[in-house]
Amino acid sequence: MGVAAHPVAPGESRGVAGSLVELAASPEFATGPDWLVALRRAGLDRFAEVGIPTSKNEEWRFTPVGPIGTVDWKAAGESEVVRPEDIAPYLFGHRDWPLLVIVDGVVDKSLSSLQLMPGGATFGSLAGAIAAGRPEVEAHLGRHASPDITPFGALNAALIADGAFLHVPADVVLTTPVQVLHVVTRGAHDAVVAPRVLAVLERGARASIIESFVTLADTRYFTNTCSESVLGANAWLEHVRVQREGSKAWHIGLSRVDQDRDSHYRSFTLNMGGKLARHDLHTRLNAPNIETLLYGLYLTKGEQLVDNHTTIFHDQPNCNSWEVYKGVLAEKSRAVFNGKVLVQPEAQKTDAKQTNRNLLLSDDAKVNTKPQLEIFADDVKCTHGATIGKLDEHQRYYMATRGIGGKTAQALLIWAFAAEVLMEVSVAPVREALEGVVRRQLDALIA
Amino acid sequence: MSLLQVTNLHASVDEKPILNGVSLTVNAGEVHAIMGPNGSGKSTLAQVIAGHPAYEVTAGSVTFDGKDLLDMEAEERAWAGVFLAFQYPVEIPGVTNAYFLRTAYNEIRKARGLDELDPIDFYDLLEEKLKVVAWGPEVMERAVNFGFSGGEKKRNEILQMAVLEPRLAVLDETDSGLDIDALRIVADGVNALKRPDSATVLVTHYQRLLDYIIPDVVHVLAGGKIVRSGDRSLALELEKRGYEWLTSGAAVPAGVS
Ligand SMILES: Nc1ncnc2c1ncn2[C@@H]1O[C@H](COP(=O)(O)OP(=O)(O)OP(=O)(O)O)[C@@H](O)[C@H]1O
Numbered sequence A: 001m002g003v004a005a006h007p008v009a010p011g012e013s014r015g016v017a018g019s020l021v022e023l024a025a026s027p028e029f030a031t032g033p034d035w036l037v038a039l040r041r042a043g044l045d046r047f048a049e050v051g052i053p054t055s056k057n058e059e060w061r062f063t064p065v066g067p068i069g070t071v072d073w074k075a076a077g078e079s080e081v082v083r084p085e086d087i088a089p090y091l092f093g094h095r096d097w098p099l100l101v102i103v104d105g106v107v108d109k110s111l112s113s114l115q116l117m118p119g120g121a122t123f124g125s126l127a128g129a130i131a132a133g134r135p136e137v138e139a140h141l142g143r144h145a146s147p148d149i150t151p152f153g154a155l156n157a158a159l160i161a162d163g164a165f166l167h168v169p170a171d172v173v174l175t176t177p178v179q180v181l182h183v184v185t186r187g188a189h190d191a192v193v194a195p196r197v198l199a200v201l202e203r204g205a206r207a208s209i210i211e212s213f214v215t216l217a218d219t220r221y222f223t224n225t226c227s228e229s230v231l232g233a234n235a236w237l238e239h240v241r242v243q244r245e246g247s248k249a250w251h252i253g254l255s256r257v258d259q260d261r262d263s264h265y266r267s268f269t270l271n272m273g274g275k276l277a278r279h280d281l282h283t284r285l286n287a288p289n290i291e292t293l294l295y296g297l298y299l300t301k302g303e304q305l306v307d308n309h310t311t312i313f314h315d316q317p318n319c320n321s322w323e324v325y326k327g328v329l330a331e332k333s334r335a336v337f338n339g340k341v342l343v344q345p346e347a348q349k350t351d352a353k354q355t356n357r358n359l360l361l362s363d364d365a366k367v368n369t370k371p372q373l374e375i376f377a378d379d380v381k382c383t384h385g386a387t388i389g390k391l392d393e394h395q396r397y398y399m400a401t402r403g404i405g406g407k408t409a410q411a412l413l414i415w416a417f418a419a420e421v422l423m424e425v426s427v428a429p430v431r432e433a434l435e436g437v438v439r440r441q442l443d444a445l446i447a
Numbered sequence B: 001m002s003l004l005q006v007t008n009l010h011a012s013v014d015e016k017p018i019l020n021g022v023s024l025t026v027n028a029g030e031v032h033a034i035m036g037p038n039g040s041g042k043s044t045l046a047q048v049i050a051g052h053p054a055y056e057v058t059a060g061s062v063t064f065d066g067k068d069l070l071d072m073e074a075e076e077r078a079w080a081g082v083f084l085a086f087q088y089p090v091e092i093p094g095v096t097n098a099y100f101l102r103t104a105y106n107e108i109r110k111a112r113g114l115d116e117l118d119p120i121d122f123y124d125l126l127e128e129k130l131k132v133v134a135w136g137p138e139v140m141e142r143a144v145n146f147g148f149s150g151g152e153k154k155r156n157e158i159l160q161m162a163v164l165e166p167r168l169a170v171l172d173e174t175d176s177g178l179d180i181d182a183l184r185i186v187a188d189g190v191n192a193l194k195r196p197d198s199a200t201v202l203v204t205h206y207q208r209l210l211d212y213i214i215p216d217v218v219h220v221l222a223g224g225k226i227v228r229s230g231d232r233s234l235a236l237e238l239e240k241r242g243y244e245w246l247t248s249g250a251a252v253p254a255g256v257s
């Protein structure tokens, strides 16, 4: 099952992508419906063509992913047994919330709790939806995050096997969030885990997705994930993404959102794990009167690197986008933020605001932040602001004169900084659970 | 024993000398007023007492209740009972007044070996203290000083003082920029909090405040030194004559106050 087994000429395949290309060319990915085989093939061809990006690629300038190419990656082996108590600490909200547990990239039905969904909605395994011939899957999978968007999005397409599928019919409101928990076990040592998530909300539908990435084994692995969210007219979707990978993990994700008129999308992304984590979040505003809210928080220490690249495509008039990403960086950690806002000539009355604020807790921490506003319409309101700073000495002194000194003052100020975005998570039990997660991580950062 | 004893205090910022030998004795139960021209070092003196790290003490000493204050961090001074109402209170977005005050209150209690107060008991205490500044509870959910008007910030300083019950309160121009009603609220607050074992130092430009809070001693700080001390009639005289006659060294008339 070498490279020769698929149509890409050996010369086109970059050496650095070698083991990944070989993996994706394995015969199991040539099975299934034709459209899926074709999608995987397109992903493989694309990835083999572009390979792993180098620092010469502007999109990857500060994020060294080259070392990914030096590992002899394999498919995940036999997963370790995961017990309900192993995953309990990573769950949000109530026990009766629908839960899909994906272990080393494959849905584990016994750990999941997939009760009948209201109003004919579907929530479950992507492999199951493919096998059942669900028309929404064929209609949407790979159509939004098409393989040519990013190199790793192409790789994910090439490796599509399982993941999560959510479908909410028109005017159906899901009153409880659905949870997707990606768990990595020792079985994924030196493996690529490539879950795919597809969420389709028909017109007027409403849902919240809580997606978490966690590990039960602090081993080396590579999560290469991709999600597609499709919002019909007047649909409402909140996507909370909590990345708590292990300290030796690589995590690369692409989230692609397509919105129809009058729809509302909000995302909250918490990044605190991984050796290197990169998330590309693209929202496309395809029709008038759309709102998209992107909130992010990253908390890093050691030599971690977290990279958030967001792109908002303002293609139509009267749409609002609001983006706030904040980071707290300790020790020698690094963060990259790149916020693109593209406003097409027809997108008059666009209101777009972007903010990236960073708090450095050490002299060795570093941030590369770059707004990228490309505006081709004239009647718009677009602003951006980026700051990189330390804790305010005036505030610390003022607090000290009130008896709040040292670490207590530091913790309080950092919490205040982080809480501003955390407050934007709209589901209260999720927000409260996240407060605990963030507080504990902040304690670790200032310890 | 005096509560606060400042002796021959010299302090500088960025190598620039600002205080040039200040001596001051404040006893428990007393109110002292410090007046003086702009830039004479009044706030610097207040900040050195509170423990601002930017000011370097180059000579002299400050003791509080017999302890060497200069050897303590700012928070340790607060634990010991020192409070400074800032001339320019600092804004802390994202931290509510309620949370901030409860944390401050409990940190001080912890340092004194006392149990922390739970939110409910603290709220009862807060309700009482809010009356001192004639405020409703809404203000407690606002971020500390954030978006407060100048007068609200000053009032908030008095509220903090009321909650923390310091033994030495230094009020740096808490009266500046207040209308007469707000001034009266601030003055009533200070008077209400007076105790026989505590003392107040008021830095002010205006005799008006001293109509409400009667000082035992009035000092004039000029050029980083106390150039004159007297009773409250000194403040009245300063109001009439300004500082000129005290600061142009040669023209100091004998026998005044
Ligand atoms: N942090 C600082 N850095 C540089 N210079 C300072 C600093 N703090 C005070 N100074 C200088 O020290 C001198 C005394 O300032 P201070 O604020 O103590 O005066 P003040 O008597 O309180 O004046 P005001 O009546 O205007 O409040 C001034 O010349 C001021 O510019």
Ligand SMILES: [Mg+2]
Binding pocket: B042, B043, B044, B087, B172, B173
């Ligand atoms: Mg001053």
